[in-house]
Amino acid sequence: MVASGTLSPDKKFAVIYPTQQPEEGADAGNYLISLRPFAVLGKLDTKWPYFKNESHGGLTAEWSDDSSVALVTLDGKWGPHDIFLIEFRDGKLRRMTNVLAKAHDLLLPDYRKAKPERYNEYFDFIFEREDEPICELVGAKQVQIEGHATTDPKGLSRRKWSAQVKAVWDIPQAKFTQQKITRDPANKSD
Numbered sequence: 001m002v003a004s005g006t007l008s009p010d011k012k013f014a015v016i017y018p019t020q021q022p023e024e025g026a027d028a029g030n031y032l033i034s035l036r037p038f039a040v041l042g043k044l045d046t047k048w049p050y051f052k053n054e055s056h057g058g059l060t061a062e063w064s065d066d067s068s069v070a071l072v073t074l075d076g077k078w079g080p081h082d083i084f085l086i087e088f089r090d091g092k093l094r095r096m097t098n099v100l101a102k103a104h105d106l107l108l109p110d111y112r113k114a115k116p117e118r119y120n121e122y123f124d125f126i127f128e129r130e131d132e133p134i135c136e137l138v139g140a141k142q143v144q145i146e147g148h149a150t151t152d153p154k155g156l157s158r159r160k161w162s163a164q165v166k167a168v169w170d171i172p173q174a175k176f177t178q179q180k181i182t183r184d185p186a187n188k189s190d
Helices: 099-114
Strands: 013-016 031-035 038-043 058-063 069-075 080-089 092-098 126-128 135-138 142-150 162-170 175-183
Touching: 013 058, 038 092, 058 135, 069 135, 080 099, 092 099, 099 126, 099 142, 099 162, 099 175
Parallel strands: none
Antiparallel strands: 013 031, 031 038, 058 069, 069 080, 080 092, 126 142, 135 142, 142 162, 162 175
16 A cells, blocks of 8 residues: 655655554555556664554654655654665666664664663654654755654663754765764763
């Protein structure tokens, strides 16, 4: 099924999701497609694909005006699980990068140094989102990233870790050109 929040401005590209439940399809996932002519361009490499009517999830896309770049967000309970930067050239998929995973990697050394409790058995820490997006496109050349990561979104842990990341991902160079990490002063660890 085509996810309505993912259609490109030129109506050529979108993301599809399975209508069955996760346990019914071992290969179920979210796919980037071309609509005319119909073709599967690539699978979004995520552990938790979006399924219709699944709680805590959402699937949306932010596109550049020329439909050459998209940010596809797969949401979880507290914030995004994955944010894919998808680049096109001549109507074909050029590159797909999980920019949220790249932001995670920026924070990982500080997280490891703090030795906090993990968020859960699947994630060491998560990115929280209130009303503002964590990643935003700046034309077709940059992604601005501003997010809060934490091991404890409820604020209940004794060994909590949280930090802010501000970074700029340069799309043509496929790398960060700016980055700033600030650990929250209220972090507690043994």
